[in-house]
Amino acid sequence: MPDSPFQHISDSPTLPKSKSERDVYDVSSLYEGPITTASEVSGDIELDEKLRQAYFWIVNFAIISPHYDLEYHDGPSTQLRIGDGKTAISLPSGQSYSSFVLMPLLTFAVRKRCLFIGGPGRGKTASAILMGLLAGYSLKDVRRSIQHGQPQMTISDLLGNPLPSDLINAKNMDDIQIAWRKWLSMRVKIIDEYNRIPTRTQSALLTVLADNYAEIMDQIYECPDAAWFLTANDDAGGGTYPVIEALRDRIDVVVKALAFNHRFLDTLLTRIEEDIRPEEVMPSRIIFTESELDQMNHAIRGVKVPPLLRRRLEFFASQFEYLDFGGEQLEYKTKDTARIAGLDVSQLSAKASGVDRLKDLGSQTMNGLSVRALLTTLSYVKALAYFRGNNEVEIDDLRQILPFVLHDRLVMNADSPFFETAENERLRSDRVSWIRRLFDLACAEYDRLDLDQSDPVADYSKTFELGLEGLTASVVETRLVQIENTLRDWTKGRKLYGHLYEDILKLKYLHQRYTNYLRWLKWQS
Amino acid sequence: MAILKALDPATNAFAQALQRNRQRCNTLFRMQRHQHPHLDGKVLNQWLLDVIEPVVRELVDQGVDANELSLAFFELSLELAVHRQLGTQRDDSMRRLWTRLIPRWGQRLKSDAAAQVGKLINASLFMRQFGNSAVDLWLDLMEQATVLEMNAVDLFEFGQVNSWRCGAAQFRQSALDLCQSMRADSLVLLFGDRVDWTVANAKKEALTRMNSDPWWNANKLAEDRSLKLVNRIDGYRGFGGHFQAPPIVQLQGTDFAISDGHRWWRLYADCYGHNLQRFDYKNEDFEPLEIRPPWKCKLDGSPIECDSEELIPPDWKSARSVAANPTTLVYTTPFSHQLMLVAKS
Numbered sequence: 001m002p003d004s005p006f007q008h009i010s011d012s013p014t015l016p017k018s019k020s021e022r023d024v025y026d027v028s029s030l031y032e033g034p035i036t037t038a039s040e041v042s043g044d045i046e047l048d049e050k051l052r053q054a055y056f057w058i059v060n061f062a063i064i065s066p067h068y069d070l071e072y073h074d075g076p077s078t079q080l081r082i083g084d085g086k087t088a089i090s091l092p093s094g095q096s097y098s099s100f101v102l103m104p105l106l107t108f109a110v111r112k113r114c115l116f117i118g119g120p121g122r123g124k125t126a127s128a129i130l131m132g133l134l135a136g137y138s139l140k141d142v143r144r145s146i147q148h149g150q151p152q153m154t155i156s157d158l159l160g161n162p163l164p165s166d167l168i169n170a171k172n173m174d175d176i177q178i179a180w181r182k183w184l185s186m187r188v189k190i191i192d193e194y195n196r197i198p199t200r201t202q203s204a205l206l207t208v209l210a211d212n213y214a215e216i217m218d219q220i221y222e223c224p225d226a227a228w229f230l231t232a233n234d235d236a237g238g239g240t241y242p243v244i245e246a247l248r249d250r251i252d253v254v255v256k257a258l259a260f261n262h263r264f265l266d267t268l269l270t271r272i273e274e275d276i277r278p279e280e281v282m283p284s285r286i287i288f289t290e291s292e293l294d295q296m297n298h299a300i301r302g303v304k305v306p307p308l309l310r311r312r313l314e315f316f317a318s319q320f321e322y323l324d325f326g327g328e329q330l331e332y333k334t335k336d337t338a339r340i341a342g343l344d345v346s347q348l349s350a351k352a353s354g355v356d357r358l359k360d361l362g363s364q365t366m367n368g369l370s371v372r373a374l375l376t377t378l379s380y381v382k383a384l385a386y387f388r389g390n391n392e393v394e395i396d397d398l399r400q401i402l403p404f405v406l407h408d409r410l411v412m413n414a415d416s417p418f419f420e421t422a423e424n425e426r427l428r429s430d431r432v433s434w435i436r437r438l439f440d441l442a443c444a445e446y447d448r449l450d451l452d453q454s455d456p457v458a459d460y461s462k463t464f465e466l467g468l469e470g471l472t473a474s475v476v477e478t479r480l481v482q483i484e485n486t487l488r489d490w491t492k493g494r495k496l497y498g499h500l501y502e503d504i505l506k507l508k509y510l511h512q513r514y515t516n517y518l519r520w521l522k523w524q525s
Numbered sequence: 526m527a528i529l530k531a532l533d534p535a536t537n538a539f540a541q542a543l544q545r546n547r548q549r550c551n552t553l554f555r556m557q558r559h560q561h562p563h564l565d566g567k568v569l570n571q572w573l574l575d576v577i578e579p580v581v582r583e584l585v586d587q588g589v590d591a592n593e594l595s596l597a598f599f600e601l602s603l604e605l606a607v608h609r610q611l612g613t614q615r616d617d618s619m620r621r622l623w624t625r626l627i628p629r630w631g632q633r634l635k636s637d638a639a640a641q642v643g644k645l646i647n648a649s650l651f652m653r654q655f656g657n658s659a660v661d662l663w664l665d666l667m668e669q670a671t672v673l674e675m676n677a678v679d680l681f682e683f684g685q686v687n688s689w690r691c692g693a694a695q696f697r698q699s700a701l702d703l704c705q706s707m708r709a710d711s712l713v714l715l716f717g718d719r720v721d722w723t724v725a726n727a728k729k730e731a732l733t734r735m736n737s738d739p740w741w742n743a744n745k746l747a748e749d750r751s752l753k754l755v756n757r758i759d760g761y762r763g764f765g766g767h768f769q770a771p772p773i774v775q776l777q778g779t780d781f782a783i784s785d786g787h788r789w790w791r792l793y794a795d796c797y798g799h800n801l802q803r804f805d806y807k808n809e810d811f812e813p814l815e816i817r818p819p820w821k822c823k824l825d826g827s828p829i830e831c832d833s834e835e836l837i838p839p840d841w842k843s844a845r846s847v848a849a850n851p852t853t854l855v856y857t858t859p860f861s862h863q864l865m866l867v868a869k870s
Contacts, residue, residue: 025695025793025802027685027703033647034608035601061556274555281552 113228118257128229145183149196254407321368322501324353403435542595568612597639629671655692692798717744739795773846816849
C-alpha cells in the first residue's frame with residue numbers, strides 16, 4: 001500500500017542498501033505489488049524489515065515526532081550554524097531516526113525497560129500503548145493493563161488479592177489462592193507515572209521488574225519475559241514519592257518526550273475533525289507474534305560487536321571509575337570507595353592529582369559505569385544494528401545508543417571545570433549531548449593514542465588467552481619481565497587517567513596469573 | 526456509511542459485517558481521503574455494492590466467514606480506490622478478477638483471505654504490462670484451474686507458471702523449475718495435451734526440451750517447425766516502445782543486451798511472449814556480429830544458415846548488428862526501432 005495512510009506501511013526495503021543488478025527474475029515476484037499481502041507478516045519478510053516498517057508507521061501516522069535526533073551520515077552532510085550561540089544545524093545524509101519512537105521500539109525488541117520522561121500531554125503513554133498493540137494485544141486490553149501510579153496505590157492494587165473465601169477457610173498459607181492482576185501475564189507492561197507510586201509498592205514493583213515474579217502471601221506468580229514502559233513527568237525525582245534507587249537503576253533506557261512542533265498543528269486539527277485515532281487501526285502486518293519476538297530476540301543477540309569497536313567501548317567505559325583521592329591502595333582508588341565512605345566525589349575530584357582536569361573525562365562524572373549499564377549498552381547497540389539491517393555493530397550505533405542507556409546512570413559532576421567553558425556549559429542541562437560528547441572525546445583520545453594499532457595490554461591479553469599449558473619457566477619469566485618493563489615505562493612521567501588505571505590493573509592481573517603459574521612450575525620440578 | 530442504507534443489515538451478511546466494523550471502516554476511509562483527496566466515496570460505495578457484496582454473498586454461501594471476508598474485502602477495495610483502480614476503464618479486468626475468479630477460489634479463502642486476494646490483485650496488475658489479452662488469458666486459465674482439486678498453495682504456483690505462459694518471458698527459468706513438481710492436469714491446462722504429462726518420462730523429456738529451446742512449443746508438431754522470423758519486437762519510444770533511436774544488439778553470455786545508445790535492456794523472448802528489462806551495462810567493445818553455433822551468417826546480405834536451413838528475412842540486407850545464441854538470432858537495422866528475432870519455431 002505505498003500511498004494509503006494509516007494502514008499504509010512503508011514499502012520494502014525501508015532502508016535501501018546499494019542496488020545490485022537483478023540478473024535472475026524469479027516468478028515468485030508475480031505476487032508482489034501495490035497491494036500489501038498479509039503473508040508478509042507470516043515470515044515472507046525479514047523481521048528487521050518488519051521492525052522498520054513498524055517504526056515508520058508510528059512516526060508517519062501515529063506519533064507526531066519530527067525530531068530526528070539519532071543522526072546517521074552516509075557521505076558528506078550539510079552543517080550550518082545559526083544565531084549568536086552558533087547553534088549547529090545538521091542535515092544528515094543518511095537515514096536518521098527519532099529517539100522518542102526508536103528507543104521504545106528497540107526496548108520492545110529486546111524486552112527491556114524504558115522510561116519516558118517529559119511534560120504532560122507529550123505522547124508518553126500513547127507511545128507505550130502502541131508498543132502494547134505491536135505485541136498483538138487489543139487496544140482495550142492494553143488500556144486496561146496500564147498501571148496508573150497514584151499515592152494510594154497498594155501492593156494489592158498492583159499485584160492482586162487473596163481470594164476472600166480462602167482467607168477465612170485456609171488452614172495454612174499454601175491454601176490461599178491469589179487473584180493475580182492480568183497485566184502481570186502480559187508481554188508488554190506499562191506503568192504510568194511510576195514516581196507517584198508509594199515507596200512500599202515500588203518495592204513490590206521492583207521484584208516484578210527486576211526478577212520477573214510477583215509475590216503475595218508466599219504465593220509466587222512467574223511473569224513472562226516482557227518489555228516494560230514506564231512514564232514520569234519529571235525524571236529528577238519530582239514525583240509524589242522519590243523513586244527508590246534500585247528501581248531507578250533497573251531502567252535500561254531513558255527517552256525524552258521532546259516539545260511539540262507547532263508547525264504540525266494541522267495534523268492535530270485533522271485528527272479532531274476526522275475523529276482519527278491511529279491506535280485503533282494499527283495495521284495487522286506490523287504486529288509481532290510471540291514466536292516472532294523470540295526469533296527477533298535471538299537474531300539480535302547474534303549481531304556481532306567487532307573487537308576493535310568493543311575495545312573502543314572498553315576505553316570509553318574505563319574513563320570514569322578512577323578517583324585518585326578515593327583510596328590509598330591502587331584497587332580502591334575509585335569513586336565507589338569514596339561514595340560508600342560518604343565523601344563528596346566532586347570535592348575529591350577537584351583536588352590536584354596532576355592530571356589535566358579539562359582533559360580528564362573522569363572528572364565530569366560522579367560515578368563509573370556498572371556492569372548492568374554495559375550489558376544494557378551491548379543489548380541495545382545490537383538491537384540498533386539489527387534494526388538498521390546490519391549483522392555487525394558500527395561505531396555510530398554505539399554513539400547513538402550510549403546517551404539513552406547512560407542517561408540516568410552516569411551522574412554528571414556539574415562542578416567539573418569542563419562545564420565552565422562557554423562551549424560546554426549548555427551540556428549541564430542536556431545530558432544526551434553531554435554523553436555523546438564524552439564518547440566523541442574518548443574516541444578522539446583513543447585515536448590519538450593509536451590504540452587500534454598499538455595496544456600492549458591487548459597484545460599481552462591475547463598471548464595470555466592462548467593458555468598457560470605447556471609454557472616453560474623461561475617463557476613465563478620473559479613475559480613477566482615484559483609486563484614489568486611496560487609498567488615501568490608508564491611510570492616515567494605518564495599521568496594517571498582512568499583508562500591507564502584499568503590497564504595497570506589488567507597488567508597486574510596478568511602478572512599475578514603468570515607468577516602463580518611460575519610458582520607451580522617450580523614446585524612441580 | 527451510505528452503503529448500509531442500500532443493503533439491509535438484518536438479512537445481508539456483508540452489511541452486517543460492515544455495521545459491526547463501522548468505526549474502523551469509517552476511520553480508514555476518512556484517513557485515506559485526507560491523504561488522497563481524489564478518493565471518491567460514491568465510487569467506492571458503488572464498487573462495494575456492485576462487485577463486492579455479490580462476491581461476499583457467494584463466498585458466504587460456500588461457508589467462508591462473512592465478517593473476516595467483508596473487512597478484508599473492504600480494505601482491499603479501499604486500497605484499489607486509493608490506487609485509482611476503481612471507477613475507470615481500468616477496472617474491467619479488476620471487475621472480472623473479483624466477479625469470476627475470486628468466487629471460484631471458494632473455500633480456499635477460509636483463511637488468509639486478504640493475503641490471497643491481495644496476491645491475485647497484484648498478479649493481475651502485473652500482467653497488465655503484457656496487454657489486456659495477456660490479463661484475460663491469465664484469468665481464463667486461473668478460472669479453469671480453480672476447478673481442479675488444488676489447494677491455494679498449488680493454485681498460486683499454477684498462477685506463477687501461468688504468468689510465464691501468458692507472456693512474462695523473464696520468468697521462464699523459474700517457472701520451468703516449478704513445472705517439475707506440477708500435476709499432470711495443471712500442465713495440460715497450461716501447455717496442451719499433445720504431451721502425455723501423466724507419463725513421467727514424457728513429462729521429463731518435454732520439460733528438458735522446453736528448457737533447452739525457448740521456441741519449442743509443447744503443443745506443436747515437430748514437423749511444423751522451420752527457420753523463420755518469429756517476432757518483430759518493440760519500437761520507437763514515442764509510439765509506445767522503448768527505444769529513442771534504432772537499437773543495436775549484443776550477446777552477453779547467452780542473453781541479448783539491447784541498447785539505443787542511451788540505455789540498456791535485456792531481451793527475454795520465447796514462444797509464449799517477450800519483454801525487455803532495463804539493466805546497467807557498459808560495453809566498450811561493440812561487435813556488430815556475435816553469433817554462436819549452429820548459426821552461420823555475415824553482414825553482407827547472404828542468407829542466414831542454421832542446421833542446413835537457410836533464410837533471408839525482411840530487411841536482413843541492411844542489418845547493422847546481429848547476435849545469436851544457440852536458439853535465437855536477433856538483428857537490428859539502422860532504419861527501424863524494432864528487434865527482429867529469427868528461430869526455428
